[in-house]
Amino acid sequence: MRARTPRLVLATLWLGVPALLCVLALFINLGRDSGWLRRPERVVTLERRLAALEADLDSDVPVGVWSDGPNMEAHFLAQYALAPRLLDTAAQAPALLLAVTAPDGHGPGAPYRLRRDYGGGLRLYVRAPR
């Protein structure tokens, strides 16, 4: 019994210490990351833009893209909403034009007029009739 007790204590320590450290590690990380405690505003905004884009692009009209600078987030979002159609970077005077610009960027100008500003540098323009 005497020989057994220290072995049992040692084995408990061998297993118990790393096991408790593992449990602690997960809870510390859960405590640090507050993203799962509430819906992040950024995600809410992205999903709102996605829903609006999908509603506006629900047709077979080719959609061009116009950009005056990199805005990958808006670019990815536009393509995600548009799939399986492709954002056509080479389209000549498309009927719909998605402007992907810096948040305070400018649009493509005539002959296009703004149809909707989704925010974050993403806007939909339509070609004005001649």
Next chain:
Amino acid sequence: MSAAVLAIMVPWVLGSALFLLASPAAWRSWGLWPAVGAGLGLGLGGLLCSWWLFLVGPPGAGYFTVEASITGVSLLALWRRRDRLMAAPVPAPESSLTLAGLWWPLFVVACLWLVLESAYHAHGGWDAWAIWNLRARFLFRAPEHWQLALSPVLSWSHPDYPLLLPSMVLRGWRLAGNDTTAVPVMVAGMYTFGAVALVRGAVGALRGSTQGNLAGLIMLANYAFLKHGASQFADVELAYFILTAVALMVLAQPHRGMRISLLLLAGLALGLAAWTKNEGQLFALLCLVAWPVSAWRHAGIRSALRVTAGLLLGAAPGLLAVAWLRLASSTESDLLNARTMAALWQHLTDPQRYLIIAEAFGRELAGLGSGILIIVLLYGWWVGREPARDRDPALHAGAWVLSLLLAGYFCVYLITPHDLHWHLGTSLSRLLLQAWPAAVFLWLMALRVPQ
């Protein structure tokens, strides 16, 4: 939602039946076969769905009838061999130090966390938006023109990446009839917790449930792995297939006259890894060399030929799908696009790059899962290695494959045309996570079990 559940359950049953047909002795290892069956079955469903899309067209009633028939035949075969299942050895009674009291509550907490995280980020993390779910949307919304997903217009979304994960999602969406976010969420959850459960189940089956529960706790402690799973990144699926291939080879013991059926399943896992991500193709290649070489060294040429044949045959559907995609897509990998030998040579002979990459590897490894790697290493140093496992060729071969995989990643960073700091910063942590579950499995297999 019910379709999403069905999309998961049928392949789960299929995968479990295939594994139990190959290894009936695992019947009483309740932690093992459901974990193998979940990911392997879902992967097989995705692979079948890819081939159906390539050769027949949009997967519909015909596809699901075929899938259900294969599942039914597998179950029937299992029923006919139920005597072998019943003859499976009953696991030895465990000591009082089982750690199950810690494992189960923590597992439930992690599952609840994933549900909340997925509810808040239903479309997943950035790579899921930009690559995986985007590709699945192309396949679902225009299955007749699935090649659109490989268009060079989408060069930023890596059109050269394989299609297993989008195909798994496509399969669920076709069953549901709409592109509900529940499907990618459930696929991600299955692979995240599938990997956790498989490490626990495989270590538990081979080294006792105490060590298995510790393995499960170590997996749950790596928050980065859970987070990447909830983000719906394909790295978690790849990590699962790497683990499955390594675990099946260790379970199968190729150096002691293993059954060809387990080799076939290990090969299937290699093929699925190759069809998940480009890194999986490197892993499959390394395994197809390392395992036969190991079998040759320890059991002779006949064993090596048997291992090669089994792995190749199992991996063939996945590897052929990769070849098919290469032919269908004109997009080159962003890492290997038209570059001169001079540019490559300049990168290879720049000592500064070696230092930067080595430093990044060291930093990422030390911080892996908020330092969980250090806890795992300290635990190993504390309990010591199991002498009987020191010369286990299956463990050695697995360790070699993982080491060479990391060496391969190192070489890719050496030659990358991208800004090195940016490339390391945006990908290295994910690449290390791909090898994490298999590394935990091999490490705990090699250590002594405190009695």
